Amino acid sequence: MSAEIDNNQKQSCQRPNRQTKSYRKFSEAAARISDIAPIDYFFANELTTATAANELTADEKEVWYHLLIALSASVRDGHTCLPLMHVAGQQFGLASDDNVITHHGFSFPNEKQLHTLLASIPFLAASELGVTQPNISNAEKAEVNVGGTLAVVFEHNCLYMRRNYQFEKELKLALVAKTQLTLGYTPAAITDVVDSLFPENGAIEPNQATCANHANQAREVDWQKLAVANSVNKGLSIIAGGPGTGKTYTVTKLLAALSMLSQSRLDIALVAPTGKAAQRLSESIQNAVTGFRGVIADNVLDVIPSKAQTLHRLLGVIPNQVNFRKGSDNPLDYDVIIIDEVSMVDLPLMTRLFRVIPAKCQVVMLGDADQLPSVALGSVLADIAVRPHLGYSKANLNYLAKACQLSSEQAKQLPKAKKQVADHLSMLLKSRRFDGEGAIGNIAMATIAGEALQSWQYISVNSTSRDDITLLPPVMTQWLNQYVKRYYQPVLEAENITQAFERMSQFRILCATRVGNEGVEVINQQIISLLKGSYQQDKLFHGLPIMINENHYGLGLYNGDIGIIWKNAQGHLVAYFEDTAVSEGGVSSKNQTPGFKTIIPSRLPSFEPVFAMTIHKTQGSEFEHVAMVLPSKADNQLLTRELIYTGVTRAKKKLSLSCNEPVWYRGVDAKVERYSNLSI
Numbered sequence: 001m002s003a004e005i006d007n008n009q010k011q012s013c014q015r016p017n018r019q020t021k022s023y024r025k026f027s028e029a030a031a032r033i034s035d036i037a038p039i040d041y042f043f044a045n046e047l048t049t050a051t052a053a054n055e056l057t058a059d060e061k062e063v064w065y066h067l068l069i070a071l072s073a074s075v076r077d078g079h080t081c082l083p084l085m086h087v088a089g090q091q092f093g094l095a096s097d098d099n100v101i102t103h104h105g106f107s108f109p110n111e112k113q114l115h116t117l118l119a120s121i122p123f124l125a126a127s128e129l130g131v132t133q134p135n136i137s138n139a140e141k142a143e144v145n146v147g148g149t150l151a152v153v154f155e156h157n158c159l160y161m162r163r164n165y166q167f168e169k170e171l172k173l174a175l176v177a178k179t180q181l182t183l184g185y186t187p188a189a190i191t192d193v194v195d196s197l198f199p200e201n202g203a204i205e206p207n208q209a210t211c212a213n214h215a216n217q218a219r220e221v222d223w224q225k226l227a228v229a230n231s232v233n234k235g236l237s238i239i240a241g242g243p244g245t246g247k248t249y250t251v252t253k254l255l256a257a258l259s260m261l262s263q264s265r266l267d268i269a270l271v272a273p274t275g276k277a278a279q280r281l282s283e284s285i286q287n288a289v290t291g292f293r294g295v296i297a298d299n300v301l302d303v304i305p306s307k308a309q310t311l312h313r314l315l316g317v318i319p320n321q322v323n324f325r326k327g328s329d330n331p332l333d334y335d336v337i338i339i340d341e342v343s344m345v346d347l348p349l350m351t352r353l354f355r356v357i358p359a360k361c362q363v364v365m366l367g368d369a370d371q372l373p374s375v376a377l378g379s380v381l382a383d384i385a386v387r388p389h390l391g392y393s394k395a396n397l398n399y400l401a402k403a404c405q406l407s408s409e410q411a412k413q414l415p416k417a418k419k420q421v422a423d424h425l426s427m428l429l430k431s432r433r434f435d436g437e438g439a440i441g442n443i444a445m446a447t448i449a450g451e452a453l454q455s456w457q458y459i460s461v462n463s464t465s466r467d468d469i470t471l472l473p474p475v476m477t478q479w480l481n482q483y484v485k486r487y488y489q490p491v492l493e494a495e496n497i498t499q500a501f502e503r504m505s506q507f508r509i510l511c512a513t514r515v516g517n518e519g520v521e522v523i524n525q526q527i528i529s530l531l532k533g534s535y536q537q538d539k540l541f542h543g544l545p546i547m548i549n550e551n552h553y554g555l556g557l558y559n560g561d562i563g564i565i566w567k568n569a570q571g572h573l574v575a576y577f578e579d580t581a582v583s584e585g586g587v588s589s590k591n592q593t594p595g596f597k598t599i600i601p602s603r604l605p606s607f608e609p610v611f612a613m614t615i616h617k618t619q620g621s622e623f624e625h626v627a628m629v630l631p632s633k634a635d636n637q638l639l640t641r642e643l644i645y646t647g648v649t650r651a652k653k654k655l656s657l658s659c660n661e662p663v664w665y666r667g668v669d670a671k672v673e674r675y676s677n678l679s680i
């Protein structure tokens with residue numbers, strides 16, 4: 001340890017009433033640090049030993065040891081790194097129950113002292129970590145070859161696990177490189193094409209009858225038109241917006257614009273993170289293309305693919321390996337890649353994807369940055385689609401004003417960059433699904449703005465005056481039975497599997513948690529008891545909806561895929577899955593029902609009933625009616641603004657809520673924050 005820490009500082013590294021300097025067993029650590037997991041304990045033990053920490057004093061070693069625990073816990077929570085400022089001077093792992101301290105935690109010294117301590121740890125310099133330029137094969141090797149040197153990096157005032165640092169750095173380089181790609185279409189050609197796709201009189205809009213005030217519309221910026229103009233010439237664009245803001249509609253026009261501008265026929269890939277999201281993207285693109293037939297030339301529309309695929313399919317999964325068939329020596333070959341539901345894509349997957357995107361390829365990302373981040377590491381979309389918009393550069397503002405032929409009044413509405421520039425980002429704000437009167441839309445908007453009181457008022461007022469919002473009675477049995485009879489009994493009684501799937505898409509119970517009385521497991525058991533008279537674990541029955549819990553590449557089934565157990569023509573219970581999965585390869589058989597694939601239950605990977613499912617797992621799906629069940633206690637860590645927003649916006653027409661007022665306030669107040677340094 002350097003001599004820079006004076007005695008006073010050393011004093012503050014020491015904590016009074018502390019017997020042990022390290023924990024001999026995990027149980028000792030768990031008794032002191034709340035929410036510690038075994039992996040945190042073992043990671044800290046391994047790394048403290050591996051670090052050349054011999055030069056540290058016992059107290060300094062102890063601080064280092066707890067920093068490693070905090071880093072591991074932070075990564076478990078989905079953060080890419082651990083910013084020092086989030087632990088400096090804090091009592092880490094302190095917890096209490098009813099004002100009685102249950103875990104005393106560990107007291108970290110202040111940031112200056114932490115810096116002095118970290119200065120004596122032999123971290124590798126960032127330049128030694130093998131990531132210095134985008135799309136290099138070294139990055140793949142570096143990802144695998146993590147042994148030998150210290151597995152922790154200290155950069156940007158943050159501690160990183162080395163692999164995560166490499167992912168972030170590599171992706172950032174790749175994104176920045178993409179922002180430097182321009183397609184070279186001339187401004188005059190772009191203006192003509194954009195104008196033809198968005199004529200002022202709106203003749204091209206299929207739903208024009210629903211547009212009310214033309215005079216106002218002429219004054220408002222058409223943000224969809226702006227998004228097309230902003231994306232058409234750029235290597236990287238992000239079109240972000242809430243549900244029903246027309247992201248898919250806009251990207252279909254963007255593809256039409258590219259097809260009109262390009263001299264040659266474009267190779268376009270449509271991808272999404274899950275099978276369900278890929279299926280929805282296919283349907284939305286097909287609907288948009290059908291709507292444009294007759295107004296956009298067929299040869300232009302014919303270039304747009306009608307089928308989307310999953311990211312895993314695009315990259316080519318190798319069973320039981322983290323790496324994909326596609327690699328830097330075997331890259332993709334597309335001119336344009338559209339990635340939907342980007343909020344669900346984690347940092348490692350996005351990095352691996354960018355590693356195989358060729359330099360000439362345009363990338364367009366679509367998503368709702370207000371939704372929950374990926375279940376795994378990072379929050380790529382939220383990091384690169386910063387809200388509110390950071391603003392456009394002067395050059396981009398001039399270009400957009402010309403390309404979209406904006407009046408000076410309209411040009412003033414565009415966001416102007418102050419410190420940072422976000423030329424790659426287009427935001428769509430007007431929901432076409434939730435009109436101004438729509439209570440669901442109002443609740444969603446107030447929630448994401450953090451207006452707990454306002455959003456609760458929308459719920460309580462509307463639940464007495466409108467039938468699209470219902471506040472459910474606090475005792476679950478008072479409402480569960482009627483929903484089971486109305487929505488789930490008919491699934492069991494459907495005439496065929498197509499009808500069963502249709503009926504399942506009408507309604508879903510969404511929970512914040514898996515466990516506990518308000519969790520998925522208990523509610524599924526209760527529903528099965530109501531339907532079958534009793535609950536028997538693992539007992540399959542005709543009409544049981546199931547969700548797959550792990551990827552099975554051989555069968556073409558992915559974590560989150562939904563199927564229904566159904567009697568086939570031979571009277572055997574088999575699992576049916578809708579046909580996106582079929583297009584993903586895997587199994588086919590002579591006895592397939594068209595549009596479905598069937599798999600015998602004994603071959604299925606791990607699955608569970610899905611009458612109720614977690615809000616996390618519903619990303620990329622929507623239902624006519626959603627009943628959202630939140631925990632009864634406000635101290636639940638899973639309860640966040642993004643979770644509530646994601647749950648609310650899964651409902652297309654009706655939303656029923658089982659939730660009390662304090663829980664709602666606490667949830668709307670708790671904004672998800674994921675630590676990273678990915679901004680571009």
Ligand SMILES: Nc1ncnc2c1ncn2[C@@H]1O[C@H](COP(=O)(O)OP(=O)(O)OP(=O)(O)O)[C@@H](O)[C@H]1O
Pocket residue numbers: 205206207208224241242243244245246247248249250284288432433
């Ligand atoms: N400018 C427009 N004029 C008429 N209809 C539109 C326009 N923009 C979008 N729509 C319609 O609004 C609906 C929602 O659009 P779209 O599916 O593109 O939204 P999205 O943002 O992709 O939704 P999601 O969040 O569900 O993915 C569609 O029916 C679409 O046809």
